[in-house]
Amino acid sequence: MARLPGLGPRSARRAVLHLVKKRDTQLRPLARLMEEVGRTVRSCLNCGNLSTGDVCAICASAKRQNGQICVVEDVADLWAMERAQVFEGRYHVLGGTLSPLDDIGPEDLHIPKLRDRISAEEVTEVILALNATVDGQTTAHYVARELEGTGVIVSGLAQGVPVGGELDYLDGGTLRAALSSRKAF
Amino acid sequence: MARLPGLGPRSARRAVLHLVKKRDTQLRPLARLMEEVGRTVRSCLNCGNLSTGDVCAICASAKRQNGQICVVEDVADLWAMERAQVFEGRYHVLGGTLSPLDDIGPEDLHIPKLRDRISAEEVTEVILALNATVDGQTTAHYVARELEGTGVIVSGLAQGVPVGGELDYLDGGTLRAALSSRKAF
Ligand SMILES: [Zn+2]
Ligand SMILES: [Zn+2]
Numbered sequence: 289m290a291r292l293p294g295l296g297p298r299s300a301r302r303a304v305l306h307l308v309k310k311r312d313t314q315l316r317p318l319a320r321l322m323e324e325v326g327r328t329v330r331s332c333l334n335c336g337n338l339s340t341g342d343v344c345a346i347c348a349s350a351k352r353q354n355g356q357i358c359v360v361e362d363v364a365d366l367w368a369m370e371r372a373q374v375f376e377g378r379y380h381v382l383g384g385t386l387s388p389l390d391d392i393g394p395e396d397l398h399i400p401k402l403r404d405r406i407s408a409e410e411v412t413e414v415i416l417a418l419n420a421t422v423d424g425q426t427t428a429h430y431v432a433r434e435l436e437g438t439g440v441i442v443s444g445l446a447q448g449v450p451v452g453g454e455l456d457y458l459d460g461g462t463l464r465a466a467l468s469s470r471k472a473f
Numbered sequence: 474m475a476r477l478p479g480l481g482p483r484s485a486r487r488a489v490l491h492l493v494k495k496r497d498t499q500l501r502p503l504a505r506l507m508e509e510v511g512r513t514v515r516s517c518l519n520c521g522n523l524s525t526g527d528v529c530a531i532c533a534s535a536k537r538q539n540g541q542i543c544v545v546e547d548v549a550d551l552w553a554m555e556r557a558q559v560f561e562g563r564y565h566v567l568g569g570t571l572s573p574l575d576d577i578g579p580e581d582l583h584i585p586k587l588r589d590r591i592s593a594e595e596v597t598e599v600i601l602a603l604n605a606t607v608d609g610q611t612t613a614h615y616v617a618r619e620l621e622g623t624g625v626i627v628s629g630l631a632q633g634v635p636v637g638g639e640l641d642y643l644d645g646g647t648l649r650a651a652l653s654s655r656k657a658f
Binding site for chain 1 (some may be wrong): 484487511545546549550552553554556558560600601602603604605606609612613614615617626627628629630631632633634635636638639640641643644645646647648649650651652653654655656
């Protein structure tokens with residue numbers, strides 16, 4: 289349990305102790321639930337989102353618009369976009385970012401499937417919603433190059449001051465991006 | 474000392490104790506320095522920056538470009554912009570943001586002087602570098618309206634993902650701004 293992200297060894301020990309004490313009301317139901325999740329949840333064959341069937345709820349939904357695909361690094365980022373309720377198109381989970389240090393190369397990302405979807409789903413715009421980190425932006429540029437010649441518009445999230453952000457707490461890079469992308473009122 | 478921003482009562486007590494113990498090497502020199510700063514430092518008559526003369530070093534510098542004025546809330550924000558080394562024009566310190574709760578109204582902000590400077594310094598663009606908070610953005614819109622008819626371009630800092638920002642940690646408002654201001658690659 290100490291290997292779970294966000295749990296240090298001490299909190300892991302406390303969680304285990306808590307579960308063992310409540311073995312009938314908590315430990316066993318949790319174990320059953322985990323077993324069931326492990327058996328039924330898999331990756332959407334279309335976008336890589338978590339799914340209980342071949343195709344996830346978002347790919348299957350008639351309410352989501354065709355035409356725009358939002359590319360995210362992993363399912364956690366897809367959830368972040370969905371929580372914000374800002375995007376009504378469909379997603380594509382890359383499955384990672386290029387990272388020479390972690391030995392993740394282009395062949396580990398789901399780019400061929402993305403290219404297939406562009407023609408199959410009549411996509412006009414691919415929005416690269418990748419982290420504003422070095423790895424995220426390197427990956428964004430790589431994917432953008434890979435999509436050249438498909439005729440699709442490739443865009444990236446704007447960089448700037450986060451909502452609620454105070455100038456005095458922002459780093460120089462963010463101020464530079466916010467100033468160079470300033471918008472007329 | 475506990476009234477200083479960033480110092481809680483406990484750190485304030487420790488700082489006082491430290492200064493009293495080192496009264497000759499630290500307390501007295503600090504007191505002299507503070508007295509001198511209080512006597513010599515005042516507000517630049519042109520922009521509101523701190524200054525030892527009538528006009529601050531930035532307003533007086535021939536290296537700074539005329540034509541662009543970056544409007545900030547206070548001197549701390551001016552320092553933040555200068556630390557980032559992103560702006561080569563001149564500044565104007567508003568002296569606060571509109572805040573009904575704190576009883577700060579338009580008459581408390583240095584807007585008339587800003588209007589004077591636009592013609593006197595042949596300004597073509599005013600960049601409102603105000604915080605991305607409710608008060609900051611309310612103030613930005615108020616200043617923009619006050620500058621209508623001056624012929625100057627009024628712009629604001631871009632909102633979006635801060636540099637290094639990871640989607641999973643961003644609030645919905647920031648994701649919305651970043652998506653709606655997305656840029657073609
Ligand atoms: Zn799917
Ligand atoms: Zn000045």
